[in-house]
Amino acid sequence: MTSPNQIHNLEELFLHTLEDIYFAENAIVKALPTMAQKATNGELKHGFETHLKETKDHVSRLDRIFKSLGKPAKGTTCPAIEGIIEEADELADIRDGQVKDAALASIAQAVEHYEISRYGTLIAFARRLGHDDLVQPLEETLSEEKATDAKLTKLSESSILKKSA
Numbered sequence: 142m143t144s145p146n147q148i149h150n151l152e153e154l155f156l157h158t159l160e161d162i163y164f165a166e167n168a169i170v171k172a173l174p175t176m177a178q179k180a181t182n183g184e185l186k187h188g189f190e191t192h193l194k195e196t197k198d199h200v201s202r203l204d205r206i207f208k209s210l211g212k213p214a215k216g217t218t219c220p221a222i223e224g225i226i227e228e229a230d231e232l233a234d235i236r237d238g239q240v241k242d243a244a245l246a247s248i249a250q251a252v253e254h255y256e257i258s259r260y261g262t263l264i265a266f267a268r269r270l271g272h273d274d275l276v277q278p279l280e281e282t283l284s285e286e287k288a289t290d291a292k293l294t295k296l297s298e299s300s301i302l303k304k305s306a
């Protein structure tokens with residue numbers, strides 16, 4: 142984690158937040174294949190695979206953002222996402238397949254909500270700092286995170302929760 146005495150202004154806080162989400166997106170790229178492998182519901186498995194591709198695009202978009210700021214693309218440890226992924230690792234060992242799917246879907250939504258909050262903040266900071274060119278790529282990622290969250294809600298309600306009781 143960046144130490145607080147390295148952050149003196151909103152520009153530095155913006156950069157720190159970019160490094161935080163860069164770490165998180167890379168951690169999600171590593172975690173999603175296991176989540177896809179552990180899911181028993183076909184649609185959930187497919188959803189994780191699709192979001193893995195999108196998440197790789199999120200990393201590339203951040204690479205371009207760092208580049209346009211003239212900063213090295215690097216992550217700063219984000220204990221929040223590490224904690225959520227740790228929960229996924231634990232719950233992926235639930236024996237009952239349907240209950241495990243419900244757990245994996247709920248953890249995935251926690252991940253999406255984390256990302257949604259970060260990108261919302263980054264967009265507000267970018268606007269305030271006059272980085273108008275960065276707003277659109279950040280919004281593209283934000284809308285993919287929101288769509289994934291909505292898909293997970295729909296899948297849980299229409300299928301996963303009906304099979305788990």
Ligand code: FE
Pocket residue numbers: 166195196199256282286
């Ligand atoms: Fe993402």
Ligand code: FE
Pocket residue numbers: 192196252253256286289
């Ligand atoms: Fe995501």
